[in-house]
Amino acid sequence: MDKIEFTIPNMECKSCEAAITKKLKSIDGVKDVNVDLQTKRIAIQHDNPNLCQDDLTCAVEDMGYKVQVA
Ligand SMILES: [Cu+2]
Numbered sequence: 560m561d562k563i564e565f566t567i568p569n570m571e572c573k574s575c576e577a578a579i580t581k582k583l584k585s586i587d588g589v590k591d592v593n594v595d596l597q598t599k600r601i602a603i604q605h606d607n608p609n610l611c612q613d614d615l616t617c618a619v620e621d622m623g624y625k626v627q628v629a
Pocket residue numbers: 570571572573574575576
């Protein structure tokens with residue numbers, strides 16, 4: 560299982576969290592999504608060897624959120 564983490568600075572509330580989680584879980588191979596609204600950190604566990612970080616960050620950016628990879 561691979562883990563990818565990044566920050567979504569303009570993720571503000573539970574409905575953002577729910578929408579982002581739902582979108583990411585619809586991506587092939589994504590098994591688990593954990594959001595910390597305090598730190599705006601998101602951690603994604605997946606088992607798809609073809610999935611790269613950009614696939615996940617682009618999906619979030621397409622929804623109108625910003626992404627900080629660090
Ligand atoms: Cu929100």
